[in-house]
Amino acid sequence: MTRLVHKELAGGIATITLDSPPNRNALSVRLLGDLAEHLEWALAEPKARVIVLTGAGPVFCSGADLKEQRTSDAPVTASFPEVLSLIWESPKPVVCRLNGTARAGGLGLVAACDFAIAPLTASFAFTEVRLGVVPAMISVPVLRRLQPRAAAEYFMTGEVFDAARAVEIGLLTRAVPPEELDETVAHYARMLVKGGPEALAITKRLVREVPAVPFEEGLRRMTELSAERFTSSEGQEGISAFMTKRPPRWVPEGS
Known part of the structure; x- marks a missing residue:
């Protein structure tokens, strides 16, 4: 068929x-x-x-x-x-x-x-x-x-x-x-495709969910998330790639 x-x-x-x-x-x-x-x-x-x-x-x-x-x-x-x-x-x-x-x-x-x-x-x-x-x-x-x-x-x-x-x-x-x-x-x-896979998935949720969260609660939760992402393996790879002027490992070859 x-x-x-x-x-x-x-x-x-x-x-x-x-x-x-x-x-x-x-x-x-x-x-x-x-x-x-x-x-x-x-x-x-x-x-x-x-x-x-x-x-x-x-x-x-x-x-x-x-x-x-x-x-x-x-x-x-x-x-x-x-x-x-x-x-x-x-x-x-x-x-x-x-x-x-x-x-x-x-x-x-x-x-x-x-x-x-x-x-x-x-x-x-x-x-x-x-x-x-x-x-x-x-x-x-x-x-x-x-x-x-x-x-x-x-x-x-x-x-x-x-x-x-x-x-x-x-x-x-x-x-x-x-x-x-x-x-x-x-x-x-x-x-x-240049964005980190985990970062893109989380950011997609942020766009939808954060506007409905009370302001002070939002700041508290996002401060925690920001610290978590900077120390994550994906975040560390992205920072390392930026500092050494190379594409992060997640970017498809030729992109």
């Missing part, structure tokens, strides 16, 4: 590609199964330092496979929470390279990633309410990215918005001309 998701590893970067263009990379049972398997591979592979999630064809992901859903009594996206958790909780940075438009559930994938870069020609919409359903599962990562007013506007109207607006409201990191997409994604990936 043909795989609906493909993987590739080069230069410390694991690229995972949704490859079901005939149905616009819709979230079918098979695609979600393949995606979960490939994400688990990337997380377990020591040589994979950064994960890039992208799609084949003109659409990144159109959301749930509605044709498949019509013939199934159970939700076809029953395994979607597992996929979202694998991305969200990944200790390795995850960059979403949107090859094109995204709708509904596809925006859950976008929001779960740490970085999201799209061409300016891409468009987006939370179309669920127009089908009489709701953006339930994807609201968990999406509402952690979107401005509250924008979330209410687009969740409730289903209106299409462009990539520039997606950046403005926090859904995307960057929107660039199509011809600059690959180089922009590569730029982020090259920068990320």
